[in-house]
Amino acid sequence: MKKASLLMILGAILLMGLFKFPLWNIKLGAPQYPEPLGMNIYIDGIQGMNEFDIQNIDGLNHYIGMKTLPKPEEMWEFSVFPIVIGGMAALGFLIGILGYFGEVSYRWFLGWLVLMTILGILGMYDFNAWMIDYGTNLDPKAIMKLQNPDGTPMSYKPPLFGHQKMLNFDAYSYPRLGGYLMGVGMLLTLVAFYIGKRSKMKTNENTI
Amino acid sequence: MKTCKFQLLSLFGALMLLTSCGNNNGKNKSSGALNSSNAEKVYVAPGEHDEFYAFLSGGYSGNVTVYGLPSGRMFKEIPVFSQFPTSGYGYSEETKPMLETSHGFVPWDDSHHPEISLTNGELDGRWLFINGNNTPRIARISLTTFETEEIIEVPNSAGNHSSSFLTENSEYVVAGTRFSVPIPQRDMPINEYKGNFQGALSFISVDPEHGHMDIKFQIIMPGFNYDLSHPGRGKSHGWFFFTTYNTEEANSLQEVFASQNDKDFIAAINWKKVEEYVNNGGGTKVPAKYAHNVYDESTHTATSTMKKEVLTVNPLDVPGAVFFLPTPKSPHGCDVDPTGNYIIGNGKLSADLTVHSFDNMIDAIEGEKFDGEAYGIPILKFEDVLAGTVKSGGLGPLHTEFDGKGNAYTTFFITSEVVKWKLGTWEVIDRKPTYYSVGHLMIPGGNSRKPFGKYLVALNKITKDRYLPVGPEMEHSAQLYDISGEKMELLSDFPTHGEPHYAAGIPAELLAPKAKKIYRLDENKHPYAVTSPDQARVERKGNEVHIYMSTIRSHFTPDNIEGVKVGDKVYFHITNHEQDFDVPHGFAMIGQNSSELLIMPGQTKSSLWEPKQVGVWPFYCTDFCSALHQEMQGYVRVSPAKSNIELSWSLGGD
Numbered sequence: 001m002k003k004a005s006l007l008m009i010l011g012a013i014l015l016m017g018l019f020k021f022p023l024w025n026i027k028l029g030a031p032q033y034p035e036p037l038g039m040n041i042y043i044d045g046i047q048g049m050n051e052f053d054i055q056n057i058d059g060l061n062h063y064i065g066m067k068t069l070p071k072p073e074e075m076w077e078f079s080v081f082p083i084v085i086g087g088m089a090a091l092g093f094l095i096g097i098l099g100y101f102g103e104v105s106y107r108w109f110l111g112w113l114v115l116m117t118i119l120g121i122l123g124m125y126d127f128n129a130w131m132i133d134y135g136t137n138l139d140p141k142a143i144m145k146l147q148n149p150d151g152t153p154m155s156y157k158p159p160l161f162g163h164q165k166m167l168n169f170d171a172y173s174y175p176r177l178g179g180y181l182m183g184v185g186m187l188l189t190l191v192a193f194y195i196g197k198r199s200k201m202k203t204n205e206n207t208i
Numbered sequence: 209m210k211t212c213k214f215q216l217l218s219l220f221g222a223l224m225l226l227t228s229c230g231n232n233n234g235k236n237k238s239s240g241a242l243n244s245s246n247a248e249k250v251y252v253a254p255g256e257h258d259e260f261y262a263f264l265s266g267g268y269s270g271n272v273t274v275y276g277l278p279s280g281r282m283f284k285e286i287p288v289f290s291q292f293p294t295s296g297y298g299y300s301e302e303t304k305p306m307l308e309t310s311h312g313f314v315p316w317d318d319s320h321h322p323e324i325s326l327t328n329g330e331l332d333g334r335w336l337f338i339n340g341n342n343t344p345r346i347a348r349i350s351l352t353t354f355e356t357e358e359i360i361e362v363p364n365s366a367g368n369h370s371s372s373f374l375t376e377n378s379e380y381v382v383a384g385t386r387f388s389v390p391i392p393q394r395d396m397p398i399n400e401y402k403g404n405f406q407g408a409l410s411f412i413s414v415d416p417e418h419g420h421m422d423i424k425f426q427i428i429m430p431g432f433n434y435d436l437s438h439p440g441r442g443k444s445h446g447w448f449f450f451t452t453y454n455t456e457e458a459n460s461l462q463e464v465f466a467s468q469n470d471k472d473f474i475a476a477i478n479w480k481k482v483e484e485y486v487n488n489g490g491g492t493k494v495p496a497k498y499a500h501n502v503y504d505e506s507t508h509t510a511t512s513t514m515k516k517e518v519l520t521v522n523p524l525d526v527p528g529a530v531f532f533l534p535t536p537k538s539p540h541g542c543d544v545d546p547t548g549n550y551i552i553g554n555g556k557l558s559a560d561l562t563v564h565s566f567d568n569m570i571d572a573i574e575g576e577k578f579d580g581e582a583y584g585i586p587i588l589k590f591e592d593v594l595a596g597t598v599k600s601g602g603l604g605p606l607h608t609e610f611d612g613k614g615n616a617y618t619t620f621f622i623t624s625e626v627v628k629w630k631l632g633t634w635e636v637i638d639r640k641p642t643y644y645s646v647g648h649l650m651i652p653g654g655n656s657r658k659p660f661g662k663y664l665v666a667l668n669k670i671t672k673d674r675y676l677p678v679g680p681e682m683e684h685s686a687q688l689y690d691i692s693g694e695k696m697e698l699l700s701d702f703p704t705h706g707e708p709h710y711a712a713g714i715p716a717e718l719l720a721p722k723a724k725k726i727y728r729l730d731e732n733k734h735p736y737a738v739t740s741p742d743q744a745r746v747e748r749k750g751n752e753v754h755i756y757m758s759t760i761r762s763h764f765t766p767d768n769i770e771g772v773k774v775g776d777k778v779y780f781h782i783t784n785h786e787q788d789f790d791v792p793h794g795f796a797m798i799g800q801n802s803s804e805l806l807i808m809p810g811q812t813k814s815s816l817w818e819p820k821q822v823g824v825w826p827f828y829c830t831d832f833c834s835a836l837h838q839e840m841q842g843y844v845r846v847s848p849a850k851s852n853i854e855l856s857w858s859l860g861g862d
């Protein structure tokens with residue numbers, strides 16, 4: 001159970017990587033952008049991969065009537081996400097410590113993971129909803145109003161995950177280091193759960 | 209009958225095909241196979257980069273062009289001494305001061321010898337210097353922005369030709385006069401030249417951090433023609449060598465009267481000694497008038513200052529600082545090998561090359577073995593300083609460069625060829641024709657301590673039939689040779705722009721990574737800059753109207769301006785708000801008696817327009833900046849001089 005608790009603690013700490021490293025990344029490459037424009041999405045805001053990428057993405061987006069990319073104060077998510085992540089990391093850490101001293105059982109590890117997964121799915125849902133809004137809620141006076149073959153307005157929503165061709169741009173959307181660290185952290189808490197469970201069963205066997 | 213002929217022809221063709229196939233499969237000696245390997249050597253695939261930058265002087269264009277080697281593709285023309293309507297250089301309010309001189313605004317010059325800054329005698333790629341030959345000036349070009357940053361005029365000089373060569377650590381950029389003149393200038397009979405005219409050799413200090421130039425001293429030499437020069441390097445660091453001709457001091461029909469002496473001189477100057485003399489308070493400050501023009505990258509603006517005096521040095525006051533080395537036949541190029549021991553005098557009216565030895569020279573000076581004097585300057589004995597003679601069989605040697613592997617390459621103007629020879633043994637190894645009448649040649653780093661001996665560019669004076677004819681006036685031709693092997697190989701032939709005299713080459717890896725992509729808007733200190741569109745405005749000061757305008761794809765802010773009157777002086781101060789690589793905006797106003805502006809991202813440029821007619825006059829962006837470029841335009845309403853329409857401006861009706 002001590003090993004399991006240490007893994008739980010480590011898994012929770014890995015979440016803190018999100019305060020330093022980006023969660024997600026969207027890149028836009030085109031023939032005239034051999035060096036793609038890109039944005040790193042942090043839990044507290046969006047930054048360009050190169051210094052002026054945000055300005056240049058906004059510059060391009062104005063042709064299709066897209067809103068400018070949000071500053072941290074323009075989206076509640078950027079103030080709430082750090083609290084949620086920080087809170088979950090602290091909670092996981094606490095559970096790990098308590099587990100280490102035998103105050104709580106391994107089931108708490110799974111409980112934490114389930115809560116984290118639910119929050120993660122909510123986060124993804126929110127992220128996707130934000131992208132749908134940005135990609136479809138366009139200025140009616142947009143310079144370029146493009147339509148799908150069926151006559152509906154074209155959406156410029158980047159993919160939630162993976163690659164998509166949009167006009168002259170290739171959009172790539174993948175997790176970044178902070179996101180990967182979070183994934184590894186969550187995986188560790190799952191492992192912690194299984195190890196904790198197995199050691200519990202062994203202890204039970206021994207007692208029997 | 210016709211069919212018969214055709215069949216015969218096709219049969220013949222098929223036979224040819226067979227034979228040529230056979231050849232190719234054979235020993236690979238057909239010229240076709242050779243040509244294709246040369247093609248590969250100069251082929252830089254689309255999207256790939258060249259191995260070297262080459263900076264070619266523009267001669268009478270007054271500018272510098274940037275090429276890639278081995279492809280021979282031109283990348284840029286850098287305006288230096290000439291107005292350049294393409295970018296507005298010399299037309300914009302910010303750059304007009306760059307072309308100020310003691311003679312007023314001089315919008316042109318004859319640019320000759322580009323030279324890349326040196327550290328320890330090796331190319332360091334910080335700056336490019338180049339001389340203006342006609343109205344003597346030296347320019348410094350930044351090798352991060354590839355723009356001219358500074359121009360200093362050289363007083364007491366005329367035909368600024370033995371310039372702009374650098375000492376080993378770019379301590380000085382040196383400018384020698386080709387035409388001797390009265391110093392100071394005065395009203396006197398021309399035929400009293402002899403003994404009265406003098407030649408100034410100027411040592412211009414280069415600030416090691418910012419590159420700023422300042423004339424430290426001028427050595428006032430006898431009235432010869434100081435043709436070309438090069439620094440000592442390695443063991444001869446501290447010396448500078450100048451070829452001279454017209455030691456006859458002829459003032460007319462020089463082609464005959466300046467070619468009478470069997471030998472002229474190479475002047476050897478111990479500049480360290482002169483520097484020490486000057487640092488200890490030596491020399492005479494004399495009145496002079498020369499412009500010093502400096503462009504500031506943060507204000508995007510040049511200022512011109514008129515300087516009032518210059519420090520002159522009489523060589524006789526610094527014993528042991530100046531000597532003459534007799535050198536046959538009106539020597540032109542003055543080249544120093546990478547070790548610094550050999551000083552080559554390219555006697556342009558001769559078949560031979562004279563090579564002096566620095567060691568011999570020092571021995572002769574220490575032994576005080578003099579062969580008379582000229583105006584008090586000791587002349588060394590020719591035999592004492594001579595290291596050897598290259599008997600090439602060519603005619604009219606002009607310039608020599610080095611490959612760093614013990615070989616030298618000399619151009620021969622009259623016999624139109626490049627000759628490769630060995631330093632020390634003086635034997636000729638190879639010779640290859642040029643097309644035609646080659647002047648300078650360039651090997652990247654070929655006149656430094658560390659040459660990159662892979663390619664040689666021959667810069668020719670005569671083009672004739674090399675390209676498709678385009679009427680009587682043609683661009684000059686250049687040829688690229690592969691010099692990596694024992695024998696030189698002609699790889700390609702490409703036209704240049706203007707008349708490149710000399711060139712400077714440098715490995716791309718030393719420059720490309722530090723080339724600037726944009727100017728930062730948040731570092732823009734231009735007094736008329738607007739760093740955000742809401743600062744855009746129009747102000748009137750008497751009859752001056754200042755329009756503070758910004759640009760971003762794809763509009764001007766403001767784009768509707770009213771209240772301008774006939775007789776106003778309207779200044780457009782335009783700041784490009786883009787911060788994206790290679791997105792300039794242009795600006796042009798109908799009927800403006802000036803050029804367009806081309807404004808780089810983050811930059812501010814100003815243009816003066818003096819409207820003469822009532823009406824509504826459009827302006828527009830001249831650089832195809834975006835899909836909405838055609839929409840990037842605006843209007844200025846010009847009212848009669850006595851109109852009382854208030855100034856107003858707007859964008860999008862707001």
